Amino acid sequence: MVGLGTMGTGIAEVLAGAGRAVIGIDVSEAQAARCVAALEASTARAVERGRLTGEQRAELLARVTTSTRLAAAADADLVVEVAPESYEIKQQIFRELDGIVRPETVLATGTNALSVTRLAADSAHPERVLGMHFFNPAPAMRLVEIVSSVLTAPAAVTAVTDLALHLGKEPVAVGDRPGFVADGLLFGYLNQAAAMYEARYASREDIDAAMKLGCGLPMGPLALLDLIGVDTARTVLEAMYAESRDRLHAPAPVLKQLSEAGLTGRKAGRGFYTYEAPGSGTVVRDALTPLPGGSFAVGRPVRAVGVAGSGTMASGIAEVFAKAGYEVVLAARSEEKALGAKARIGKSLARSVDKGRLTGEAAALTLERVRATGGYDDFADVDLAVEAVAEDLDVKRQLFATLDKVCKPGAVLATTTSSSRSSPAPAPPHARRT
Ligand SMILES: NC(=O)c1ccc[n+]([C@@H]2O[C@H](COP(=O)([O-])OP(=O)(O)OC[C@H]3O[C@@H](n4cnc5c(N)ncnc54)[C@H](O)[C@@H]3O)[C@@H](O)[C@H]2O)c1
Incomplete structure (x- = not known):
C-alpha cells in the first residue's frame, strides 16, 4: 500500500482483515504511525462490537508493517498506490516501482480522475498497470471500480477482480475516463453544492438536509466533502476539469480556500463543519451552527389549510396536513377531480392501516378532515393555501389571481413549484404573503 492517508488506511484494514500481508509505505513517518494507530483503534472497536476476537485483532495488526521506503514493496504481488491525487507524484512512484518489484507484480492506482492509461504508458510494463478504485x-463501501486501459493485460484484471471478490467487495469493470462511473457522476454534484453554499443560497445544514430528506441520500454533499477530504475533492475536481474542460468540474473557490487554510474536513477536525477531534465524524457546534429553535420571526397561526390541485402531489400534501390534525380543503378544477384525489388519500391511508402504521379509526378521522370541492370559494377561511397544480406559469398565475380574490388578507399563499423561474408572484397588494 503506497500512501497511508484516508484511503490507504482503510484499504490496509480490508486487506489485512482478509488475511493478506500488507506493507504500508508513506513518505511521512508520522502518517505511517497515524495509520497504525487508526488500525488499532478501529479493530479495537470491532472487538468491542463482537465482530473480531482479540486474537483475530492481534493477527490482523501483525499482518501490517510500515516503511517510509518504496523498496519495502520488493516482494509484493500487488501494489495499490493511494498517494495524493497528483500525476507527477503517482508517475514518480510507478517509475520507481518498476525498478523495485517483480515484472509480474500488478500495479494498481487508486486515482479518482487521473489518466490510468497515461500512467501505464509512462511506465516500463503498461500491461500490468490498472486502476483499483x-x-x-473502504471497509464499509462495497464498490470497487476496476479500471482497464487499452494496454492492460486481461490476466491483471482477473487477478484484482478475484481479489476484490475475496475481500467481499462488488467489483465493476470500467474503462478509463475521469471519475469513472461513480465519481464521474458524483463530483459535479458535490462541486455545485459547494458553489451553492459559497453563494449563500442556503446554509450548509439546509443544503445537506435537502439532499438527505428530499432525495433520500444517506449523507448531504457538504458532509460528504468533509468525509472525502476537501483537499482531495479539490484535486480530483481539478484533474477532472483538466480532462473534461466542463465547467461543472471547475472547482468552486471555497474548496481551494478551505484546503489552503488546512480545513480539509474530518481528517483535520474542521472543514465545512467542525468535528469533535481530527478523524472524528461527530459534528460539534461552531459559529455557523443555527441556534436551536431557529431565528425566525413569530409566525401567523395556521389552523385551516387549502390545497389546490388533484394530482399526486396535491393529494400527498393534503394527506400530510390532515394526518397532522389540520382541517383541509382540497380544491380542484371539478368536484369529480377533487373527489378522485380524496379517494387516493383514502387508499393511501388504508395501506397505512394494513401495514399497522395507523389505526382504522385514525384513518377515518384523517379522511374526514379532508373536504373535497370543485371550486376555490371554500378557501375563504384558510390560513394557508398550497397550490400543487400543473407546472405551468400561466396556470399558476391564473390560480393565484383567483386565490388573491378569495383568500382572506393575511392568509399565506404557497406554491410547490420546483422551478424558481415559474414562481407565480402575484401582483401587489398581497405580494408579501406569497
Ligand atoms: N478520499 C477519498 O474519498 C478517496 C476515494 C477514492 C480514491 N481516492 C484517491 O486515493 C488517493 C489518496 O487519497 P487520500 O484521500 O487517501 O489522500 P490523503 O491525503 O489522505 O493521503 C495521501 C497519503 O500519501 C502520502 N504520500 C504523499 N506522497 C507520497 C509518496 N511519494 N509516496 C508515498 N506516500 C506518499 C501522504 O503522506 C498521505 O499520507 C488519491 O488519488 C485520491 O484521489 C480518494
Whole structure:
C-alpha cells in the first residue's frame, strides 16, 4: 500500500482483515504511525462490537508493517498506490516501482480522475498497470471500480477482480475516463453544492438536509466533502476539469480556500463543519451552527389549510396536513377531480392501516378532515393555501389571481413549484404573503 492517508488506511484494514500481508509505505513517518494507530483503534472497536476476537485483532495488526521506503514493496504481488491525487507524484512512484518489484507484480492506482492509461504508458510494463478504485470509507463501501486501459493485460484484471471478490467487495469493470462511473457522476454534484453554499443560497445544514430528506441520500454533499477530504475533492475536481474542460468540474473557490487554510474536513477536525477531534465524524457546534429553535420571526397561526390541485402531489400534501390534525380543503378544477384525489388519500391511508402504521379509526378521522370541492370559494377561511397544480406559469398565475380574490388578507399563499423561474408572484397588494 503506497500512501497511508484516508484511503490507504482503510484499504490496509480490508486487506489485512482478509488475511493478506500488507506493507504500508508513506513518505511521512508520522502518517505511517497515524495509520497504525487508526488500525488499532478501529479493530479495537470491532472487538468491542463482537465482530473480531482479540486474537483475530492481534493477527490482523501483525499482518501490517510500515516503511517510509518504496523498496519495502520488493516482494509484493500487488501494489495499490493511494498517494495524493497528483500525476507527477503517482508517475514518480510507478517509475520507481518498476525498478523495485517483480515484472509480474500488478500495479494498481487508486486515482479518482487521473489518466490510468497515461500512467501505464509512462511506465516500463503498461500491461500490468490498472486502476483499483475503492470508495471511502473502504471497509464499509462495497464498490470497487476496476479500471482497464487499452494496454492492460486481461490476466491483471482477473487477478484484482478475484481479489476484490475475496475481500467481499462488488467489483465493476470500467474503462478509463475521469471519475469513472461513480465519481464521474458524483463530483459535479458535490462541486455545485459547494458553489451553492459559497453563494449563500442556503446554509450548509439546509443544503445537506435537502439532499438527505428530499432525495433520500444517506449523507448531504457538504458532509460528504468533509468525509472525502476537501483537499482531495479539490484535486480530483481539478484533474477532472483538466480532462473534461466542463465547467461543472471547475472547482468552486471555497474548496481551494478551505484546503489552503488546512480545513480539509474530518481528517483535520474542521472543514465545512467542525468535528469533535481530527478523524472524528461527530459534528460539534461552531459559529455557523443555527441556534436551536431557529431565528425566525413569530409566525401567523395556521389552523385551516387549502390545497389546490388533484394530482399526486396535491393529494400527498393534503394527506400530510390532515394526518397532522389540520382541517383541509382540497380544491380542484371539478368536484369529480377533487373527489378522485380524496379517494387516493383514502387508499393511501388504508395501506397505512394494513401495514399497522395507523389505526382504522385514525384513518377515518384523517379522511374526514379532508373536504373535497370543485371550486376555490371554500378557501375563504384558510390560513394557508398550497397550490400543487400543473407546472405551468400561466396556470399558476391564473390560480393565484383567483386565490388573491378569495383568500382572506393575511392568509399565506404557497406554491410547490420546483422551478424558481415559474414562481407565480402575484401582483401587489398581497405580494408579501406569497
Ligand atoms: N478520499 C477519498 O474519498 C478517496 C476515494 C477514492 C480514491 N481516492 C484517491 O486515493 C488517493 C489518496 O487519497 P487520500 O484521500 O487517501 O489522500 P490523503 O491525503 O489522505 O493521503 C495521501 C497519503 O500519501 C502520502 N504520500 C504523499 N506522497 C507520497 C509518496 N511519494 N509516496 C508515498 N506516500 C506518499 C501522504 O503522506 C498521505 O499520507 C488519491 O488519488 C485520491 O484521489 C480518494
